[in-house]
Amino acid sequence: MNENPIRSEKKTVNIFASIPYQDQFWKGNLKTYKELLEHIGFKVNVLFGPESAGVKEWQQIPRANFNILISPWYGQSIVEHLQELYGQPFFKFPHIPIGANETEKFLAGVLEFARQYDTGIDYEKAQAYIKHESRAYYEEIDNLATFLLEFRYGLPNHVHVIHDAGYVVGLSKFLLHETGIVPKEQFIVDNTPDEFQQSIRMDMNNTSDKKKIPLVF
DSSP: OOOTTTTTTTEEEEESSSSSSTTTHHHHHHHHHHHHHHTOOEEEEOOOTTTTTTTHHHHHHGEEEEEEEEEESTTHHHHHHHHHHOOOOOEEESSOOOHHHHHHHHHHHHHHHHHTTTOOOOOOHHHHHHHHHHHHHHHHHHHHHHHHHHHHOOOOOOOOOOEEHHHHHHHHHHHIIIIIOOOOOOOEOOOOOHHHHHHHHHHTTTTTOOOOOEEEE
């Protein structure tokens, strides 16, 4: 008897995202992805770190309805392999979702993808949760802006980011759209394979329709 039948749990997903230890924020990132997705109705296997059930969770990878890749390139070979092995489709979000704008896009993308696969998710409840969390987030941003203006602390006008591809694009979008700090030259230092560089450039170019952000690999 197969204890882990393939795609047997319609609301279960596997997440492939931050690389443990290479990304210094990996534990917090995986914890947050798990919490967000659970709040909109999914059961989530994060596979690594304190939020994982360990070996048992790895054994249950085949049960998931689909996989989620949060990455510009690292982890793609894994989800492609699982698609071939178990027929599990995957949803890809090409950078780390930082701030409300990108987090809303990420969650909306997951929900839209899930509609194709009979997950049984309560979409109205999920949308209500996203709106509630966004309101809370922007209240804090508003409080921070008031503090900065009140006490006249200065913010820089421009920023350079030196990091891996997921962070460079994610931080650039956050800083431009949610703080008004303009990204100048951005530097990706994770030895991105050549076949992924063009898609990352396109993702960065979609950050602004008014300014091209220079990107160096």
